[in-house]
Amino acid sequence: MARAVRSNNRIDLIVLTTCVVLALAARALPNTMRDPVATGMRRSFLAPLVMLQERSEKGRQSLLSADAKQEHLDSLSLASIKAGSLEGENDRLRKLIGLGSRLRWGFVPAEALHGRGVRDETTVILSAGSRAGVSRLSPVIGPEGLVGVVDQVDPTMSHAMLWTHPDFRVSAMSPDGSAFGIAQAHLTGATGDYLLELRGVPFRATLKPGSVIVSSGWGGVWPRGIPVGTVLQEIKTTEGWARTYLLRPAVNPADVYSVMILRRDRVAKGVDGVWESAAQVDAAAQRIVVSGDSAAKSAALAEAAARRAVLDSIARANGVAPAGVTDSTRAVSQPVAPRPVPVRRPPADTTVRRDTTPRDTTRRDSAPPPANAPPPGATR
Amino acid sequence: MNLGGAIRATISFLIFVVLHYTLRPLLGWRAPMDFLVLALLLASVRVRPATAAVIGFILGMISDSLAPDALGAGAIAMTIVGFGASYLKAVFFADNLVLNAFFFFLGKWVFDILYFIGEQRVHGVELVQQLLLWSPLSAAVTAAVGVLLLFIMRPLLEPSTA
Numbered sequence: 001m002a003r004a005v006r007s008n009n010r011i012d013l014i015v016l017t018t019c020v021v022l023a024l025a026a027r028a029l030p031n032t033m034r035d036p037v038a039t040g041m042r043r044s045f046l047a048p049l050v051m052l053q054e055r056s057e058k059g060r061q062s063l064l065s066a067d068a069k070q071e072h073l074d075s076l077s078l079a080s081i082k083a084g085s086l087e088g089e090n091d092r093l094r095k096l097i098g099l100g101s102r103l104r105w106g107f108v109p110a111e112a113l114h115g116r117g118v119r120d121e122t123t124v125i126l127s128a129g130s131r132a133g134v135s136r137l138s139p140v141i142g143p144e145g146l147v148g149v150v151d152q153v154d155p156t157m158s159h160a161m162l163w164t165h166p167d168f169r170v171s172a173m174s175p176d177g178s179a180f181g182i183a184q185a186h187l188t189g190a191t192g193d194y195l196l197e198l199r200g201v202p203f204r205a206t207l208k209p210g211s212v213i214v215s216s217g218w219g220g221v222w223p224r225g226i227p228v229g230t231v232l233q234e235i236k237t238t239e240g241w242a243r244t245y246l247l248r249p250a251v252n253p254a255d256v257y258s259v260m261i262l263r264r265d266r267v268a269k270g271v272d273g274v275w276e277s278a279a280q281v282d283a284a285a286q287r288i289v290v291s292g293d294s295a296a297k298s299a300a301l302a303e304a305a306a307r308r309a310v311l312d313s314i315a316r317a318n319g320v321a322p323a324g325v326t327d328s329t330r331a332v333s334q335p336v337a338p339r340p341v342p343v344r345r346p347p348a349d350t351t352v353r354r355d356t357t358p359r360d361t362t363r364r365d366s367a368p369p370p371a372n373a374p375p376p377g378a379t380r
Numbered sequence: 381m382n383l384g385g386a387i388r389a390t391i392s393f394l395i396f397v398v399l400h401y402t403l404r405p406l407l408g409w410r411a412p413m414d415f416l417v418l419a420l421l422l423a424s425v426r427v428r429p430a431t432a433a434v435i436g437f438i439l440g441m442i443s444d445s446l447a448p449d450a451l452g453a454g455a456i457a458m459t460i461v462g463f464g465a466s467y468l469k470a471v472f473f474a475d476n477l478v479l480n481a482f483f484f485f486l487g488k489w490v491f492d493i494l495y496f497i498g499e500q501r502v503h504g505v506e507l508v509q510q511l512l513l514w515s516p517l518s519a520a521v522t523a524a525v526g527v528l529l530l531f532i533m534r535p536l537l538e539p540s541t542a
Contacts, residue, residue: 008428012463015430019437019459025442027452027498038448046445049401053446056405 027256089257095143096258102274106266112147112160112256120193120233121253122165124148128261129156131211137221139262145250145275146170146215147259158261161327163228164194172198172228173216178217179205183228186246191309196229199237207231207245223262223270387424388536393419396529397439411517413525414488416443420458421487421526424465436462450499457494461487477527482524488519 029037043049100107110128114121128134130153138150140160148168152159161168164185172183178202184193198213207213209232217224229247236243262271393542396419404412416439417493439462440455447454494513496502502510 012429012433012467016459018431019433020456023437023452023455023459024453026455029451034451035448036449039443040443041441045441049397049442050446052398053401053405056402056409060406060408129439188438319542 009225012193025368056180072314092255093258094144099141099143099260099274100268101259103262103271106263106269108134108261108263110158110259110261111133112259121256122162124160124161124162124256125155125169126150126259126261129158131155132261134158134261135264136266139226139267140259140314141223141226141262142251142256142259145229145253146222147253147256149221150261151347160259162179162256163196163251164253170222171216171218172207174207174211175214175225179207179217181242181245184246194249194253196249197235198231198245198247199242201243201245203241203243205243207234207243209233213245213247221267223267223274225275227275259313279313320338325364381528385426391425391532392425392536395533405408409521411514411521413522414460414491415522417461417488417491417522418484418526418529420462421465421484422530424462425469427466429463429466430465432462433459436460438486442520450495453498453500456498457491459492461492464490473479477530480530481523481527484523485516486495488522489515492518 026034026037060164071162086119096109100109108128110132112124112126114124126134126140132369134150134153134155138158139150140147144165147160148160148165150158152160164181165169168185170183173178173180183196183198186197188242198207201207209231213228214232215222215224215226215228229249232248235244235246243368337369400415400419404415420432420436422440423435427435431464436458437530439457440458441451441457443454444451465483494510496507496510496515
């Protein structure tokens with residue numbers, strides 16, 4: 001018994017010594033031999049454990065960087081929100097530059113400062129004054145058209161009345177000169193939208209919805225040809241001698257931030273051709289878009305027709321009625337149950353029958369009666 | 381130890397090894413717990429000292445293979461810790477959590493002392509700081525986690541009554 005215990009202890013010590021010697025040998029290995037041993041172990045039976053460790057460390061890195069990523073995402077979201085307004089502002093500034101290049105001379109660019117509360121867009125402060133050549137009653141325009149008129153001038157700034165002001169008036173007409181009137185702000189409805197109305201249009205002159213209305217040049221304040229708005233519809237007023245039309249304004253007062261102030265000498269020379277060319281460019285772009293839409297629509301229709309033809313041929317091959325066949329056609333080819341015989345009533349009240357839907361109108365959409373069916377009104 | 385006990389002990393051992401390579405890097409503490417030492421200590425008290433030495437040597441080589449510069453240091457430390465734990469199992473082979481916690485603490489601390497001395501990477505004040513501050517902290521964390529796992533895995537680790 002004692003010998004067995006002693007023997008076991010000796011074996012334990014031998015194994016311990018062997019393991020320690022092996023470990024010391026591994027510790028004493030030169031780098032050139034140490035690395036291949038470690039690499040071989042990592043690539044063979046330790047590969048799953050190494051993979052687990054890598055994934056855990058990646059998970060830890062993800063957890064640590066989650067806050068930073070969220071902050072980055074928030075910054076990107078904020079930047080994208082700002083980008084929308086910046087794009088709109090850039091677009092408007094490009095248009096303003098285009099207007100300046102078309103006007104060429106006689107204008108003063110200015111910033112419009114909205115100093116009042118929301119929905120109180122009747123006046124603005126302009127960042128140009130008499131030193132820049134601005135005078136009272138100088139027209140204020142934007143790339144889209146008429147904005148307002150200067151009513152007070154300081155050396156470095158001026159005050160302008162927008163077209164939304166209750167006292168604002170401008171003589172306007174259709175581009176062909178067939179209808180004239182006075183454009184002024186329309187009292188807003190329940191929606192609160194800014195609209196214009198063209199009053200005093202002669203009764204014989206009619207304007208179609210969508211017609212463009214421009215300044216007429218009468219009165220000497222506004223040159224001829226500045227877009228005022230687009231006809232929406234005629235509105236009924238108590239004035240029986242003239243028509244009044246509702247206009248969608250060319251310029252939204254809430255979007256007025258950069259404007260052009262026309263000098264008096266430029267007003268005297270007129271602005272002919274400035275908005276016509278812009279309108280032509282817009283119309284050309286619109287035509288391109290419409291033609292693209294038409295091409296896409298026709299291609300889609302052709303594809304749908306081809307698909308329908310294939311489905312019909314498959315259906316015929318299977319002995320089933322084609323999908324495109326109307327209910328009326330199907331009614332002819334299938335046996336029809338006898339229709340209930342209508343009761344003939346005496347034509348006592350023809351006036352009432354005249355106001356109801358004609359019978360042939362309803363019959364046109366329904367299934368035609370089969371050849372052996374009794375005629376309507378017949379009794380069996 | 382019967383076959384069922386051996387299987388349960390092996391499963392426990394593998395769980396500790398997997399935890400060492402998943403939970404430990406995920407937490408990334410400055411004073412990390414050492415599941416390999418826990419696995420070694422729990423295995424050592426169930427086997428002969430020679431077997432414990434071999435298990436320690438293998439676990440040490442596994443640990444060292446991920447840090448080739450210290451190849452062999454972990455193997456030496458774990459061999460000695462495993463052999464010592466198995467040799468002293470009569471002292472600690474009690475169902476006492478405090479004794480087990482002290483056992484884990486001591487095993488991990490001895491392992492760190494042997495490892496850092498054998499590794500020869502840190503010297504001087506840094507080595508003293510490591511052995512007297514971070515290693516005991518790591519050993520304490522290891523002991524706490526070991527006791528917690530012993531409590532959780534009691535059905536697996538207790539010898540079968542059947």
